[in-house]
Amino acid sequence: MASSSRAVQTAMQVILAIAIIGLTYFLYVSITAPYEAVERQKEVTEMTRSRMDQVRAAMIEYQRRNGRYVSTLDSLVLWLKTDSTMVASSDSIFAAGFMADSLPFSPRTGKEFELAINDTSRTSTYRIDDPDSGDYIGTVSGDVTQLNAASWE
Numbered sequence: 755m756a757s758s759s760r761a762v763q764t765a766m767q768v769i770l771a772i773a774i775i776g777l778t779y780f781l782y783v784s785i786t787a788p789y790e791a792v793e794r795q796k797e798v799t800e801m802t803r804s805r806m807d808q809v810r811a812a813m814i815e816y817q818r819r820n821g822r823y824v825s826t827l828d829s830l831v832l833w834l835k836t837d838s839t840m841v842a843s844s845d846s847i848f849a850a851g852f853m854a855d856s857l858p859f860s861p862r863t864g865k866e867f868e869l870a871i872n873d874t875s876r877t878s879t880y881r882i883d884d885p886d887s888g889d890y891i892g893t894v895s896g897d898v899t900q901l902n903a904a905s906w907e
Contacts, residue, residue, distance in 0.1 A: 801861040802884055803906060808848050809857060809867060809882050810891050810902060815840070815847065823880045827858035827869050862886040870894045877901075 809827070812834060816824050819837075824830045834840050834854040844852050858866050868883040872894040879901055881892040893900035 798862050799887070799889075802887070803889060803904070805857065805859075805861060806867065806882055806884060806889065806891055806904070808852070810904070811847055812857065813880060813882070814902065817878075822873065823871050823878055825871055827867060831855060831857055860884050860886055872896060 809830070812830055813823055816830060816833060824833065831854050834844065834857070840847075844854070860867060862884070863886050865885045868885055870881045870883075872879045872881075875896040877896070877898050879893050879896060879898065881890055881894045883890045889905050891904045892902060
């Protein structure tokens with residue numbers, strides 16, 4: 755009789771040990787999963803803002819060379835791919851491994867950035883918006899102090 759109660763006691767200890775291990779794992783996952791999601795969101799936001807900075811650099815360079823802003827992001831990509839000096843200097847202006855075709859698209863969802871040009875005032879202005887967040891660069895109000903300013907800077 756004593757051996758059967760010892761076997762039951764041992765079985766209960768094994769079951770409790772398995773339950774403790776399972777609950778510990780569940781607690782670990784419930785703490786780390788939200789943290790990893792927040793870190794991933796920060797990473798995607800940083801990639802999106804970096805891409806918008808690249809669009810800004812290209813817009814500034816286009817305006818410097820042509821005296822006006824490009825009217826569409828597709829035209830900007832075409833100019834980056836066909837202008838010989840931009841092709842030659844793209845790694846130094848943007849970064850090594852720069853892909854002009856991906857420039858107008860947000861890394862968050864792949865939606866195209868929104869571009870608005872205001873060329874009706876004395877100084878032309880532009881605004882680039884991320885369709886998936888409140889991030890933007892520039893202004894279309896004609897306020898030249900906000901010309902190349904980003905909402906997160």
